[in-house]
Amino acid sequence: MSLTDLIPAPRAVEGPYRTPFVLGTGTALAAAPGTEGVARWLRSTLGSALGRELPPGVAGAGHTITLRIDPSLEPEAYRLSVASGVEIVGGTAAGVFWGAQTLRQLLGPDAHRRACVDPEAWRGIAHQVIEDAPRFPWRGLMLDVSRHFLPKDDVLRYLDLLAAHKLNVFHFHLTDDQGWRIEIKRYPRLTDVGAWRTRTKYGHRASELWDERPHGGYYSQDDIREIVAYAAERHITVVPEIDIPGHSQAAIAAYPELGNTDVIDTTTLSVWDNWGINPNVLAPTDNTLRFYEGVFEELLGLFPAAVSPFVHVGGDECPKDQWKASPAAQARIRELGLADEDELQSWFIRHFDTWLADRGRRLIGWDEILEGGLAPGAAVSSWRGYGGGIAAAEAGHDVVMCPEQQVYLDHRQHGGAQEPMPIGYVRTLEDVYRFEPVPPALSPEAAAHILGTQANVWTEVMQDRSRVDYQVFPRLAAFAEVAWSALPAPAERDFADFERRMTAHYKRLDALGVDYRPPGGPLPWQKRPGVIGRPIEGAPPNV
Numbered sequence: 001m002s003l004t005d006l007i008p009a010p011r012a013v014e015g016p017y018r019t020p021f022v023l024g025t026g027t028a029l030a031a032a033p034g035t036e037g038v039a040r041w042l043r044s045t046l047g048s049a050l051g052r053e054l055p056p057g058v059a060g061a062g063h064t065i066t067l068r069i070d071p072s073l074e075p076e077a078y079r080l081s082v083a084s085g086v087e088i089v090g091g092t093a094a095g096v097f098w099g100a101q102t103l104r105q106l107l108g109p110d111a112h113r114r115a116c117v118d119p120e121a122w123r124g125i126a127h128q129v130i131e132d133a134p135r136f137p138w139r140g141l142m143l144d145v146s147r148h149f150l151p152k153d154d155v156l157r158y159l160d161l162l163a164a165h166k167l168n169v170f171h172f173h174l175t176d177d178q179g180w181r182i183e184i185k186r187y188p189r190l191t192d193v194g195a196w197r198t199r200t201k202y203g204h205r206a207s208e209l210w211d212e213r214p215h216g217g218y219y220s221q222d223d224i225r226e227i228v229a230y231a232a233e234r235h236i237t238v239v240p241e242i243d244i245p246g247h248s249q250a251a252i253a254a255y256p257e258l259g260n261t262d263v264i265d266t267t268t269l270s271v272w273d274n275w276g277i278n279p280n281v282l283a284p285t286d287n288t289l290r291f292y293e294g295v296f297e298e299l300l301g302l303f304p305a306a307v308s309p310f311v312h313v314g315g316d317e318c319p320k321d322q323w324k325a326s327p328a329a330q331a332r333i334r335e336l337g338l339a340d341e342d343e344l345q346s347w348f349i350r351h352f353d354t355w356l357a358d359r360g361r362r363l364i365g366w367d368e369i370l371e372g373g374l375a376p377g378a379a380v381s382s383w384r385g386y387g388g389g390i391a392a393a394e395a396g397h398d399v400v401m402c403p404e405q406q407v408y409l410d411h412r413q414h415g416g417a418q419e420p421m422p423i424g425y426v427r428t429l430e431d432v433y434r435f436e437p438v439p440p441a442l443s444p445e446a447a448a449h450i451l452g453t454q455a456n457v458w459t460e461v462m463q464d465r466s467r468v469d470y471q472v473f474p475r476l477a478a479f480a481e482v483a484w485s486a487l488p489a490p491a492e493r494d495f496a497d498f499e500r501r502m503t504a505h506y507k508r509l510d511a512l513g514v515d516y517r518p519p520g521g522p523l524p525w526q527k528r529p530g531v532i533g534r535p536i537e538g539a540p541p542n543v
Contacts, residue, residue, distance in 0.1 A: 015128030028057020138452025140169030243314030
């Protein structure tokens with residue numbers, strides 16, 4: 001495998017010169033203190049894929065893969081040296097792990113399989129030195145499992161796919177109008193009722209088609225513990241999201257007292273079977289606050305601070321119509337001395353910012369949390385464009401850039417009529433490759449508040465894992481390079497070279513079993529003829 005086939009592209013390379021190192025049946029693995037977890041991953045993943053046992057060896061010896069930590073390197077940086085043996089040095093165990101992912105790519109597509117297809121195959125790596133480090137500390141993917149539930153094994157698989165692309169944040173969108181996906185023991189109806197809907201709109205909400213099968217599912221608390229542990233082994237931070245005060249009809253269907261009972265009869269609500277912005281939002285009552293404190297208390301026990309320092313509270317798309325009509329909500333506005341319903345939402349978010357901060361966590365929310373005043377310690381996921389992130393960063397708040405016009409992977413990949421359930425703007429592989437997370441107009445002080453970037457995957461029109469794969473790949477590979485590599489300005493990026501490297505990367509994705517969109521367009525079984533989407537024509541606005 002050519003060095004120049006690596007994705008994401010490394011920072012610096014010396015060589016390659018010749019081929020002195022062969023991963024043979026006698027190759028050993030030496031793990032210095034702090035790298036034992038990476039060694040376990042190499043043996044279970046690389047060893048199984050290539051039919052090599054990788055027994056313990058002596059650090060620095062020939063025919064040995066040596067892992068060690070050098071604190072003088074940046075935390076996620078690594079240096080991979082290939083001579084008579086291989087040495088991977090990282091600033092922390094995370095850096096060693098990313099170096100191990102590079103080693104895996106150098107060994108060819110078979111290294112990405114789950115079992116060995118050719119034990120006798122020659123596995124050689126040219127003599128070289130790779131020095132590498134990420135541009136951003138936050139390199140993420142948000143996966144919506146509420147609109148369409150993905151079983152636990154599919155989530156674990158996506159964690160492996162993130163790791164293979166050196167992405168280190170998994171934003172786990174667990175609740176919405178269409179389903180509640182995490183077991184909360186003190187509130188069993190959240191999953192007994194809230195995890196299931198009787199039918200589902202098929203396609204965009206303008207479609208006349210319905211899938212009349214019941215849909216749902218949830219993760220038990222042990223499932224969540226397994227997902228969190230699996231992510232931690234791969235040096236991935238998990239950001240759980242409980243969406244409040246909007247996007248909450250599933251919770252209200254389970255516990256009607258959470259809704260605005262003085263405006264509508266909330267006992268008539270069921271888990272929503274359609275898409276869009278829902279008018280049924282949480283009531284701003286003490287009961288609602290205490291209820292969600294109970295939810296977050298169990299959540300923090302499942303997502304330890306070491307793996308999940310941030311907790312996402314949503315805060316997006318919360319219509320204020322019911323609050324305007326609610327005597328109880330209006331009384332609360334007067335009681336608190338607030339100006340309007342936007343400030344009422346800000347009060348709601350600030351309550352949980354303080355609650356989480358008192359327990360050692362940081363709140364993050366969608367950029368609507370800026371409206372009515374941003375909680376002092378809160379971070380912002382800037383999704384409606386760059387504008388919210390710019391305002392937040394200039395005000396000294398940390399920001400994750402994820403503008404829908406650029407990196408919403410539910411948006412279609414091509415303008416052709418064969419794209420399945422086409423949603424949004426056309427965002428091609430090249431468009432994603434030319435995405436720039438840091439707006440050039442930001443001051444240096446504000447730019448320092450850009451934690452990084454993430455791609456978001458909303459699953460209204462993704463009914464299963466295969467549909468998610470199609471929308472996410474190959475664009476996630478381009479996004480990973482944007483998040484990791486020190487690329488030039490968008491217009492100066494060498495997309496032709498990236499496309500050439502993708503030729504090799506498609507073979508890796510094949511070995512990983514990813515149902516990506518082929519460069520030539522969807523395969524027959526990937527099409528969804530006759531199902532209405534919501535395509536938006538023209539170039540997306542730069543807002």
